[in-house]
Every structure is written in structure tokens, then in C-alpha cells.
Amino acid sequence: MSAGNDERGYGWVAKGFHWLIALLILTSLALGLYAASLRDSQAQELQKVFEAFSVHKTLGVSVLILGVLRVLWMLTQPKPRPLHPQRRVETYVADLVHWALYLGMIIMPLSGWLVHSSAPGGFARILWPFGQRLPAVPQDPALSERFAAFHGIGWWVLAALIVLHVGGAMKHLVIDRDQTLARMTHGRNLEEPPKDSRFTKLTGIAGAVLLWAAVLVAATLAPREADPLFDETPAASQPAVTAPASATSAEAAQETASSGAPVWQVQDGTLGVSVTQGGNPVTGQFADWNANIDYDPDTQTGKVDVTINTGSLTLGSVSDTAKGPDFLNTTQFPEARFQADLLPPEAEGQPHLAKGTLTILGKTVDAELPFTLTIEGDSAKANGKMSVNRQDFGVGATYADETTVGFAVDIEFALNAKRL
Numbered sequence: 001m002s003a004g005n006d007e008r009g010y011g012w013v014a015k016g017f018h019w020l021i022a023l024l025i026l027t028s029l030a031l032g033l034y035a036a037s038l039r040d041s042q043a044q045e046l047q048k049v050f051e052a053f054s055v056h057k058t059l060g061v062s063v064l065i066l067g068v069l070r071v072l073w074m075l076t077q078p079k080p081r082p083l084h085p086q087r088r089v090e091t092y093v094a095d096l097v098h099w100a101l102y103l104g105m106i107i108m109p110l111s112g113w114l115v116h117s118s119a120p121g122g123f124a125r126i127l128w129p130f131g132q133r134l135p136a137v138p139q140d141p142a143l144s145e146r147f148a149a150f151h152g153i154g155w156w157v158l159a160a161l162i163v164l165h166v167g168g169a170m171k172h173l174v175i176d177r178d179q180t181l182a183r184m185t186h187g188r189n190l191e192e193p194p195k196d197s198r199f200t201k202l203t204g205i206a207g208a209v210l211l212w213a214a215v216l217v218a219a220t221l222a223p224r225e226a227d228p229l230f231d232e233t234p235a236a237s238q239p240a241v242t243a244p245a246s247a248t249s250a251e252a253a254q255e256t257a258s259s260g261a262p263v264w265q266v267q268d269g270t271l272g273v274s275v276t277q278g279g280n281p282v283t284g285q286f287a288d289w290n291a292n293i294d295y296d297p298d299t300q301t302g303k304v305d306v307t308i309n310t311g312s313l314t315l316g317s318v319s320d321t322a323k324g325p326d327f328l329n330t331t332q333f334p335e336a337r338f339q340a341d342l343l344p345p346e347a348e349g350q351p352h353l354a355k356g357t358l359t360i361l362g363k364t365v366d367a368e369l370p371f372t373l374t375i376e377g378d379s380a381k382a383n384g385k386m387s388v389n390r391q392d393f394g395v396g397a398t399y400a401d402e403t404t405v406g407f408a409v410d411i412e413f414a415l416n417a418k419r420l
């Protein structure tokens, strides 16, 4: 059997590519659906979701690499002539489907890789030692969602093309009883297909390009889905900090001030967390928290009481999991709290220290948060960072090692406050 094609049939290289890629695509499709169903199921088992997506992505990337090689090979090869060129519609559809499959085996994995590359925060890794993200792709949730929309519509189109394609092959085998399938498998000594000058590649290519362009348009126009992977919207649309009811008026805030020191009202700020997930850092934000601060610049001491709405967390692509029963369990524990004394710097140029307790999942643990503070007149700027161990609070207790989620959680804040 020769390596190259001729007008009667396919050489072993084309056959090898065909069956290997067919197998990989079908497995990638099945695994993609399986991974998505695990992700969307109630019992979100993060480890399994990660493993399934990792294998899905790795197989998908191998489809992309083999697909590019296959197309390059195909372009150097003659295409075996159709066996029944007089059946013009059938021949055209078969040709269109072939081109659309060629495009699909590149575009589908590429769109998946674009979802992966543009997703902010954590993701299941491609299981290989080369880079993870494609270069020059910004990490942007809105963009990632568009790529996901393409990937999500694209697989239906690819699956439909495969159904048509396999259906065609079966028709040739069962109804026409011709050599179409044989020349893609074991076929030898095949009959010479008739010559037909009307058969042209270009219309098939044009149809295939139009088909995938339609997917692109549909993905661009597709309404934003409330997908658990992309659920940033509700929280992100909230203001960064909601002023506490008790601190919206000076009097009310004074009531909560326990030390008699001046009271500061948070004007704006951020409260972020980062964890390592599947080997990657994931960073997120609480959109809704408030801080009652009383701090005396003369003594450089005071008190702080921070209440955090745990349900307002967005954490890359895994917000729902982070808020779910295995982690922050926000339905049962909607609030986390940090109560601390503010202590002066030990020496000039050193940070202040907020020393107190952090309560998460109802468990209270000692915590120390060093922070820097700059005061100008009635305005103060503060920022600081501490690291806690999620195990101390029983967060992610079912993830007893660090393969899926690291133990250390960095908590970081930055805020501007005004003296009332």
C-alpha cells in the first residue's frame, strides 16, 4: 500500500490520520460532555471534574496538532475521485462535509484552547510539559465566555457533521454496496472512478467556510448564559463595597465604636483571596463586605470589625464550587468575620498589626494581619495581606491534600476611608 493517495483511493498516511483523529475526536466529544455533566451536577466533585477536563483538553490538543499535520498532508495529495459524480447533490454534500470536518478538527480544539487561555483564574491543566495558555490571549471573562459559546455551539455542528458523514459511509456500504468505505479501510485493486469535470473543490470549501462562519456569528450573538463557570456577573455588578447599614450615618457608626477612638468609614476598597488550584493561582474577590473601623492616629491603636458576605465571592471559573457545601458553604454560613485590635508599628516604617480572630464556617481562629496605613488629613489609605490555612476552618475538608486546592489562602485588602 502506498503512502500517498491516488484517484482511486487513500494511501496509508491519510488512512492513519483519518482513523486516529476520528477516534480522538469521538473520545474528546464524549469526555467534554462527561466533564460538563460532572461540573453541572449537584455533587460537584472538583477533583473528578478537573481530571475529566484535563484529559478532555489533552486529547483535544492532540487532535489540533494531528489535524494541522493532516491538513498539510491532504493539501499535497490528490483527492480520490467520487464514485458517483453524476449524483451531484450527494457528491456536493459529501465534499462539503469533508471540508467542514477538516475545518472542525482545527477550529473546535482551537476554540477550546482559547476558552482555556482566556479564563481568568484556575482551570484544569492540559497534561503536558509545554505552556498552558496560548500567547497574546487576554484573560477576560467576557471573552472567555464568547469562546465557550463558540465551543458549545461548535460541538453540536461537529457532531451533526459526523452523523451525516458516517450516515453517508453507511449508505455507500449498505445501499450502494460500493467501495467507498473500502478505500478508506483495507481496499485494494479498486475500480477506477469515472472522470467528471463538473466536480469542483471550491464550492465544497465555500460551503464549509460559511457553515463555521455561521457558528462564529451565532456564538457572538448568543445570549449570556448563567453558566456556573462564568457566574461573575451578579457579584461583579455590585459596587465593590457596600457601606454597612450601621456606618451609613455618623451616629450609627459611633454607636458601634467601642473604643471611643475616631470612626472611619470605608469609601471604597477591595477584599481579595487567592488559592492555588490544580497548580495554578486563582484570585477572587468578595464584592460585599463592610468594616467598622475606629482608629486613633495619636495612639496608633484602635479596633476593626469586618463582616464579609461569603456569597459575594467570585473566584475565577470555580466560584460556585468555592461557595458550595465542600468549601465556604455560603447558604449555611453566609457570613465570615474578622475582629481585631489595631496595634501600632513596632518600629518606624514597619506595618501596623491587626491582631484578633477570623471566623469562617462558624470556626474562630486567631489571626494576624499586618497592614500599612497612610493618613492625610481626614483620609486614610490602608492595605495588607495575611495567609491562613483553610484546614483550620474545615474549608474543603474533603480535599485533604493539596493536589486540587492548596491549603494556604491569601487574604488581601486595600481600602480608602474617611474620618467621620
Ligand code: HEM
Residues within 6 Å of the ligand: 024, 025, 028, 029, 030, 032, 033, 036, 056, 057, 058, 059, 060, 061, 063, 105, 108, 109, 110, 111, 112, 113, 114, 115, 116, 126, 148, 149, 151, 152, 155, 158, 229
Ligand atoms: C476535538 C476537540 C474538542 C471537542 C470535540 C470538544 C468538545 C467539547 C464538549 C462537547 C464540551 C462540553 C460542552 C458543554 O456541554 O458545556 C466541551 C467543553 C469544554 N472544552 Fe472542549 N472539545 C475539544 C477540544 C478542547 C480543547 C483542546 C480544549 C482546551 C485546551 C477544550 C476545552 C474545553 C473547555 C474549557 C470546556 C468547558 C467550556 C464551557 O463550560 O462552556 N476543549 N468541549
Ligand code: HEM
Residues within 6 Å of the ligand: 018, 021, 022, 023, 025, 026, 074, 079, 080, 082, 098, 099, 101, 102, 105, 162, 165, 166, 169, 170, 180, 181, 182, 183, 184
Ligand atoms: C470524527 C470522526 C471523523 C472525521 C473527523 C472524519 C473526517 C473525514 C474526512 C475529512 C474525510 C475526507 C478525506 C479526503 O477526501 O480528503 C473522510 C473520508 C472518509 N471517512 Fe471519515 N471521518 C470521521 C469518521 C468516520 C467514520 C466513523 C467512518 C465510517 C464509518 C468514516 C468513513 C469515511 C470514508 C468511507 C471516507 C472516504 C470518503 C471517500 O472516499 O469519498 N469516517 N473522513
